[in-house]
Structures are given as structure tokens and as C-alpha cells.
Amino acid sequence: MTDSLRRGLLAAAVLAATVPALSVAAEAWPTKPIRMVVSYPAGGVSDNVARALGDKLSAQLGQTVVIENKAGAGGAIGLDQVAKSPADGYTLGFSSISPLALSPHLGKMAFDPLKDIAPVASVMYSPILILGTKANKAANFAALMEQSRKDPGVVRWATAGLASLGHIVLEQVRHQAKVDITHVPYKGGGQQMNDGLGGQYEILSTNASPTVMPHIKSGSLTPLAVGAPKRLDSLPKVPTLAELGYPAANSTSLFGIFAPAGTPKAVLDRLNAEINKALAEPDIQQRLKASDNVPTGGTAAAFAKQIAAESVENAKIIKAASITLQ
Numbered sequence: 001m002t003d004s005l006r007r008g009l010l011a012a013a014v015l016a017a018t019v020p021a022l023s024v025a026a027e028a029w030p031t032k033p034i035r036m037v038v039s040y041p042a043g044g045v046s047d048n049v050a051r052a053l054g055d056k057l058s059a060q061l062g063q064t065v066v067i068e069n070k071a072g073a074g075g076a077i078g079l080d081q082v083a084k085s086p087a088d089g090y091t092l093g094f095s096s097i098s099p100l101a102l103s104p105h106l107g108k109m110a111f112d113p114l115k116d117i118a119p120v121a122s123v124m125y126s127p128i129l130i131l132g133t134k135a136n137k138a139a140n141f142a143a144l145m146e147q148s149r150k151d152p153g154v155v156r157w158a159t160a161g162l163a164s165l166g167h168i169v170l171e172q173v174r175h176q177a178k179v180d181i182t183h184v185p186y187k188g189g190g191q192q193m194n195d196g197l198g199g200q201y202e203i204l205s206t207n208a209s210p211t212v213m214p215h216i217k218s219g220s221l222t223p224l225a226v227g228a229p230k231r232l233d234s235l236p237k238v239p240t241l242a243e244l245g246y247p248a249a250n251s252t253s254l255f256g257i258f259a260p261a262g263t264p265k266a267v268l269d270r271l272n273a274e275i276n277k278a279l280a281e282p283d284i285q286q287r288l289k290a291s292d293n294v295p296t297g298g299t300a301a302a303f304a305k306q307i308a309a310e311s312v313e314n315a316k317i318i319k320a321a322s323i324t325l326q
Helices: 003-028 045-061 073-083 141-150 165-177 189-197 213-218 265-279 282-290 300-321
Strands: 034-038 065-069 091-096 117-132 156-159 182-185 203-207 222-227 252-260
Touching (some): 034 073, 045 117, 045 282, 073 091, 073 252, 117 265, 141 165, 156 165, 165 182, 165 203, 252 265, 265 300
Parallel strands (some): 156 182, 156 203
Antiparallel strands (some): 091 252
């Protein structure tokens, strides 16, 4: 028997011994509490959704799902923890897809988005609202573009930060409409909203949330457009960016659940099925819709395909607009 043949047989024997063990482990899973790392601070919409989903999964799986908030770097800190955790099905992550589809095009990551993370299931998309403050003089989005052409640089558009999704939307609008709009990047949404309510700039882009709607209803902020596949039930008169002729800018924040790469496929398949079951529950549907977020679900393969497509598109936008984090 040659050495190469001996090594091949040994490898086959190891594989034969390992595969059944993984299968048994997957069938027994879960036998202890599951940790879900939420990539955002406690109390926000994404955290509330993750906790509600965790409660459903706890009931369905017969094991407690413990929520752990690890915010920062647009979700990358939380997913980094997931990427570096054991691939045994007992650590999950809840995050937008930005750390996988946007952040890697802006600098080196602490983990490899392609190799270290496994998409499990899409959970929801959060529409992007384009809002006018009291400093805004444009009655609608078309008038805003006309003003931007007439007075280059006068209109100021605030986002939650450089290379945030709101910034990507702005760059798409600037590119397609060929207008000069001044970008005002903040370091998060809190101060951005406070300054917007104070009329410190004309336009802001932000995710839909229950905290924004009261300001719209009071007239403090005027909705000009939404980034969403269709108009929102809460704002039926407000057109999508696609309707206005800006399909490339018609973006939403897509959120989902992730696991460390290498997690047994049987465990990932079970998780996907349980997440889709939880998302179909009326109370989860209502919780999402009440905050203008839309439940998604679907297969892990479809989710991975969405992430890959958005990554390709973001790379083009970032290169064309020379976006950096500096």
C-alpha cells in the first residue's frame, strides 16, 4: 500500500467518523441556550424585533434564546463576534447586511464576510425615508431636484454617517439627477434627528421607525419619498424613489439572522425553517408593520444571493463617488 493511498484511506475514515457525529449533533440540537448577538443598542426597532423573534424561537426550539447587544461600526462589531464563535449552532447574529455588503468596500474588516459568516434567513427590510425639515422650501421631490440644479450646493442632505445606506441613496440621486447637493454626515441618527427638527439643514434620510412618525404627523418633518418596493401603508401618498424615476436609489435596509461559517447544514436548515415559522406569526407580523418594517423570510440561498447582489452594486457606487470613511 502506497503512502498516498494510506493517507487517502485515513482521510476517508476520519470523514466517515466525523459526518455521522455531525449528523447526530444536528439532530440533537439544541440542548442548551442559544446566544443571539444583536448588532445594535438595546431599545431600538431592530433590538425589539430581535427580542420578539428570540421569544418565538425559544418557544419553538424548547431552549432559551439569550439576547446580547454588541453595537458599533454599523453592525460589524456584532457580526465579528458571531464570526469568531464556535460553529455549533449556539451563537447567532441579528444584523443588517451592511457589514457584509457595504463595509468591506470601505476598508479592512476584522473578519472575512465571505468566508466567516453564514446567512441563515432574511427577517425584514426597513424602508428609507427622505424627509424635509422646516428649512426645506421644496414642496416635493421633483421641486427639490429643480432647486438643487438652480442653486448648486445650497441644499444640505444629512445622513447617519459616511458610507451609511442613506449616503449611498444620496449618491445615487446625485449621480442620476446630475445635481449638486451638499452631504452632511453625522455619527449616528440621534444628533442627526435633533438637528433636523431644529432646521439645521434641509433634507435627511433615515430608516422608518416609530420615533419618526410623530414628527411627520405633527408637520415637523415632511416626507418627500421612500426607499421601498412599494408605498408604505402609513404614508400612502408618498411615492417611492423608483416611482419618481430613481430605481437605483430605491434602497432599503435588509436585516437577517446569521451564524458562524461551518455550522452544520442540518442546524442551519432547522433554524431557517423555525425563523420562517416565527415570522409568519400574526403578532410578529403586526410588530414589524407597526414600525413600518416589512417581514421577509425565505431560503438561506435566496438571502445570500441578495447580499451578493447588493455588495456588487455598493462597490460600483462607492468607487464612482469616491466614498471613503475619512
